[in-house]
Amino acid sequence: MKPSQFAKGFQARPDTTSSEKRTALDRLNAIDGLVKNGAPTGDVPNRVIQPVLSQDVAELEDADIANESAAYRAWRIEHAYRPGQVIELALKTIKPSPFNPRHFYLKASIAELAVNLAKQGQQQAIHVIPDYDNPGTYFVSDGGRRVRALKEANKESVKAIVIDLPIGIQSYKLGYDLNVQRDSQTVFDNAVVWKRFLDDRHFQSQKELAEHLGLDESTVAVALSIAKLPEVVMHEMVARPDRFGSNMAYQVGRYHTARGADATLRLINKILSDDLSTRQVADIVKGRASAQESTKPAGRQRYAQRLEIKLGGVSVGDLKSYGDDRIELRLKGLTREKRDDILRQIEKMLK
Template sequence: MKPSQFAKGFKARPDSTSSEKRTALDRLNAIDGIVDIQHAGQAAANGRSSAFVEDAGDIAAGPESEEYRAWRRANRYTAGQVIELLLKAIKPSPFNPRHFYLKTSIAELAVNLAKQGQQQAIHVIPDYENPGTFFVSDGGRRVRALKEANKDTVKAVVVDLPVGIESYKLGYDLNVQRDSQTVFDNAIVWRRFLDEKHFQSQRELADHLGLDESTIAVALSIAKLPETVMQEMVARPDRFGSNMAYQITRYHTARGSDATLRLINKITSDDLSTRQVADIVKGRASAQETPKTPGRQRYAQRLDIKLDGVTVGDLKSYGEDRLELRLRGLSREKRDELLHQIETMLQSGQINT
């Protein structure tokens, strides 16, 4: 791996084999698995004032880098331990897979954190060249919300992970699992990776991420859009996926930002399909008139669904006898809980079937 692939504050480690990449993810999973144990250990520490408690048995969640081991022992830190760090000591990673953070979403989370407190620790990586500071590995949204709520500290787990491009890949994989990674995040970050020569070509980037080169090419074409236009689509990932965003990019090239923003509003209000938008782009239909698609039924009513103040999908009614519920971005536990509740309602006769 080339030195240019690492920002200031990151130190290169030997090239990772596929087994080492799996070890990094396994280590993160292991850390999550022992957090509850460390909570109990902190309670037994009886309210010590220091952010770092004495290392209980020098426990580690697998093989460690020399730098992390030295830092951990110097600070008497046990791998997986949840500690409180000053928010001013936390900084974003230049290899963060996320670029867009919705202000409304951050504000809603800030209200929730102010009421209930931080329930889940973030993951941070020590900046070994600037002692006492940390890069966010996972939890950038919570950090922003805590600042919005005027908090001074954040609960964190300090992790030992490969950094630079490899830390990006790990964060990217985690976001994909959560369904929170958007094509717009990819567009901005992948364009920057190529501009900064972290990769020499689209193919090299595609090979590193394990993606088709066509996926990279579509994202890079979307990167030509102004961020103000992207912002209008980021809030509705269910409506603006890669294919729709690609058509928007083509329309923007021909018509400019103002017309594109009007089209985006029409897509949302009229629930246009990608095919309908493609017809508008090709000039087969006018953006002022919704093109007809045989067999496509217009919904009669639409209701946004929110969980903990955050929009996660919608409920649409069609005609007199059809409901369509679409939810995204749920944790597996929340998804299973909602599914169980719906099944219970059906079986109990609260809903006639």
């Protein structure tokens, strides 16, 4: 599909109101919950998995049918599909949407999910949109991480719900709002995708983009300034959303403009190793923006390897190795019981 065709999605339907968008989110969440709790989990290729619909969800589906687009209705009739049904599709027919709100997918996260899917199977269906110009293929609307993990696990099919959305700003907004609900949308995803929207002339200005997204123009401006960073630099921050929000990333971007990529990577390491605040980084930027690079402090040694430590999916610290004979373990936010248990285990290992 050509860029000019992508833009059609922006005008395919009027922008939804807040209440309409909320209803769309509630509908998808309701169907997801229904599938997760009531649908069979066995893999049955090329079959429709029929969920037992509650009255509320059935009413939502009736409303969908009354308001569906002509293209979706034709596809649905051709495939004898009812909104909300979970079907199995070949993974090779699934492709990313040009309006996917996510850009960064961490390899470690995908690998972890792949192991889980290999053991337990797919518990939640993805949402896809038919590519009407290329019959038999589908764009991912929600579930890009699951698709990548299923491929990593060498699966050949995916459970999916086929939804009625144009590929464009409406599908982007819906995916964006779903990701915000899950805390999986990052300022770095926004930076790359919003810059692409402007580069491809889907919007004429950052003001127009902000208006379409319902955001302050300053929020968009900050993200676009971060988009100037090389992806190799952004990758170093994406893995630590607890340390690199929009304000911290903005200061890192300012530093990069003055100092370049290598110095910026060293600054990122310093932020993590010294637990610097945004204010401290801002002071570094102001003090060094026009000065020559200072000599690295004596005794400061960069770690050779760093392992992030999580408990219950939440980052609590890291383990760093230096040279051939030194390691540092730094943990915080533990319960007293967990702390004492870790201390006992370390003591036992060292005896």
